Amino acid sequence: MIAMFDLVMQILKSNQIEIPLIQPVVDSLIEIPVLNALVALILWRPFFAVVVMPGLLVLMIYLLYIIWFERKLTARIQWRVGPLEIARPLRGAIQALADGLRYFFQEAIVHKEAHRPYFIQLPILAFIPVLLPIAFIPAGNVVGIKTPYAIQLIVAFISLIPITIVAIGWASNSRFAFVGSVREALMYVAYEIPFIIAVISMIFLYGSGDPYVVIEKQWIPGAFLNPLAFLVFLIAMLMATSRLPFEIPEADQEIAFGPFVEYSGILFGLVMVLAYEKLYVMALLFTILFLGGWSGPQIALLGDLNAPIWLVIKTLVAISIIAIVRSMYARYRIDQALRMGFSWFLALSVLALVIGAFIGMVI
Amino acid sequence: MDDFTKFIHSGKLAPLKKWGTKWSLWPVHLVTACCGAELAHAFASGYDGERIGALNYGIARQTNFIIVEGAITRKMARVLRITWEQMPDPKFVIVMGACGLNGGIFWNGYNLVKPSEVVPVEFFIPGCPPTPEALLRGIRQLQKKLETGEAESSVDFYDLRLQKGKIPKMLPKSPKRISENPLIIVNRAKEVDWAFGKELCEKLKALKLESVVITAKNRIAVKVSESNLKETAIELKKLGFDHVKSVNVIDVPAENKFIVEYHISSYSNKDLMPVIVNLFTEIPRKEAKVSSLADIFPSADYMEREMHDFFGVEFKGNPWKGKFLLAPDTPEFPLRKDFKLQEEIYVGD
Structure with a gap:
């Protein structure tokens, strides 16, 4: 037993994240018998990448931030104040927490016509394709699973998410949910092909799907190397996460939140954050491909933590800029969005592929 | 499960x-009357209800709060109840406006329901319509109730003191004379300079009619017996009249009769376009039956159904039976003069 524990500690200690700033504290904690396992686990690189940063902990903070930020920004654009009274000193920053708690404690209704097991399981199952890409997204030395095919894998998992949403609509067995599912499937076809072609163009450009090679080759940000792919990826990101110009599957004025119409309580809380989490994963990929990933000025004291911090900061800035789009534009009709997706959007992505292949040969 | 519910309601997580x-009272959109404009104002840039955490949302399933905005009719009561039942617990209802309180300007109407009889109500906000401040105050009051567990009124009433020696204000006098049996004349003749109308009258007089009278310029009143109504309508159609503008029933209980009017006009014939012919007949009140013109003028169909709802006049030949516009539980024939409204019951000293 003790030998086993020592073996585990040895494995954990062999791959520790190094942060000079907190090194004295870690050194003192590692002497205490039980606490040392915990500290070693948290500072173990794969665990740190998946659970702390840029993984689940940052994801939770990001969810609180982005919901508050979107509401506040929309309010400011409409000359309102937005959430405020809940915490005046913080400008209402914990509003999303109150909404989440309310959903958590509310009654979760499963209506009679629903396919009961799938209706309850699918919101939880949908988290698998949303959260798995985080294991493959590296931030400098902090990485969950290191593989040269990371970008391809991330794209593959992102492509799985709409299937769960369509299944959610099917399990709801309601007319609005059905219409929403069909719209989701149509939009999926419209954005997914240009999106994948844009990613392939960047892989051609860098010559590899390995994030480390991708970052190494970006002597200037990838957005300048292939602006067309940048544009296509940006629009595909808006379409894939149901942001407002393409909020077609969830149009709440027409079809009452589409696939999610029958969900209530904690189940709705789960499905509502799906799009936000998808946005986070896609924005991480966006940052790695186009914004130079984790490269940035290094602070010696932070050590290995520099890379995740830069990655998260760049991602949050990108997402905040996308949030402005949401509060400013009106919604396209489904036929307009589909016509766009199948005509010039697709053509633009093919053009981006040609440019990517050409520049890839040059550099 | 009950233990779990109890724990959630009053345990350590309560x-x-x-x-x-x-801090997350999300009202669902359920606008029935003009108070909706004030609700919009309360959540727009001036007052911004989102400050206190209230966000207007689409559907009942994902919200926990209903603001009943104004009058609830018998048909809307069903919608209100369904919305309330679709909503997951815990849920709250606020009623705004005088109509929701006790009817307001529709007080004692045959089609009105009090929201408090349909769903449990937390707070009433009086006013016609209430100001946005009053609505937001109601929401704040609900928040206070959630926090402390006690509902309290936010209005302070001041005491009225009796003053001696003051002359009471004169009340407005009642109307001088109310006629027991008012005379209703549909075809009062009037002299007008209208050559085409006189020509038309001559044409109409050739038919089997009781009287043809010009009541104003472009207006002709034609009285027929009930048995002749359909034939006259066919003859009018041959003259170029092609649609019914409205169907109207007048209840005259003193003379024990209904007057059924069809206002007939034309879209296809340019000369007849401004002309409206009032084709009317009188039927006894007890056997209120009249032949339908829906097969000759299809536009009469819906209006005949409506008149059947309101007056109980049976249109022979119109296949519709039962309630068309009114809710199924409305008392029968509410627009008849002898219809008795439900009396208000007051409990108190």
Whole structure:
């Protein structure tokens, strides 16, 4: 037993994240018998990448931030104040927490016509394709699973998410949910092909799907190397996460939140954050491909933590800029969005592929 | 499961639940009357209800709060009840406006329901319509209730003191004379300079009619017996009249009759376009039956159904039976003069 524990500690200690700033504290904690396992686990690189940063902990903070930020920004654009009274000193920053708690404690209704097991399981199952890409997204030395095919894998998992949403609509067995599912499937076809072609163009450009090679080759940000792919990826990101110009599957004025119409309580809380989490994963990929990933000025004291911090900061800035789009534009009709997706959007992505292949040969 | 529910309601996590619910009261859109404009104002840039955590939302399933805006009719009561039942617990209802309180300007109407009889109501906000400040105050009051567990009125009434020696204000006098049996004349003749109308009258007089009278310029009143109504309508159609503008029933209980009017006009014939012919007949009140013109003028169909709802006049030949516009539980024939409204019951000293 003790030998086993020592073996585990040895494995954990062999791959520790190094942060000079907190090194004295870690050194003192590692002497205490039980606490040392915990500290070693948290500072173990794969665990740190998946659970702390840029993984689940940052994801939770990001969810609180982005919901508050979107509401506040929309309010400011409409000359309102937005959430405020809940915490005046913080400008209402914990509003999303109150909404989440309310959903958590509310009654979760499963209506009679629903396919009961799938209706309850699918919101939880949908988290698998949303959260798995985080294991493959590296931030400098902090990485969950290191593989040269990371970008391809991330794209593959992102492509799985709409299937769960369509299944959610099917399990709801309601007319609005059905219409929403069909719209989701149509939009999926419209954005997914240009999106994948844009990613392939960047892989051609860098010559590899390995994030480390991708970052190494970006002597200037990838957005300048292939602006067309940048544009296509940006629009595909808006379409894939149901942001407002393409909020077609969830149009709440027409079809009452589409696939999610029958969900209530904690189940709705789960499905509502799906799009936000998808946005986070896609924005991480966006940052790695186009914004130079984790490269940035290094602070010696932070050590290995520099890379995740830069990655998260760049991602949050990108997402905040996308949030402005949401509060400013009106919604396209489904036929307009589909016509766009199948005509010039697709053509633009093919053009981006040609440019990517050409520049890839040059550099 | 009951233990779990009890734990959630009053266990150690209850303060968290109360806090979350207090700051996240999302009203569902259920606009029935003009108070909706004030609700929009309360959530727009001037007052901004989102400050206190209230966000207007689409559907009942994902919200926890209903603001009943104004009058609830018998048909809308069903919608209100369904919305309330679709909503997950815990849920709250606020009624705004005088109509929701006790009817307001529709007080004692045959088609009005009090929201408090349909769903449990937390707070009433009086006013016609209430100001946005009053609405937001109601929401704040609900938040206070969630926090402390006690409902209290936010209005301070001041005491009225009796003053001696003051002359009471004169009340407005009642109308001088109310006619027991008012005379209703549909075809009062009037002299007008209208050559085409006189020509038309000559044409109409050739038919089997009781009287043809010009009541104003472009207006002709034609009285027929009930048995002749359909034939006259066919003859009018041959003249170029092609649609019914409205169907109207007048209840005259003193003379024990209904007057059924068809206002007939034309879209296809240019000369007849401004002309409206009032084709009317009188039928006894007890056997209120008249032949339908829906097969000759299809536009009469819906209006005949409506008149059947309101007056109980049976249109022979119109296949519709039962209630068309009114809710199924409305008392029968509410527009008849002898219809008795439900009396208000007051409990107190």
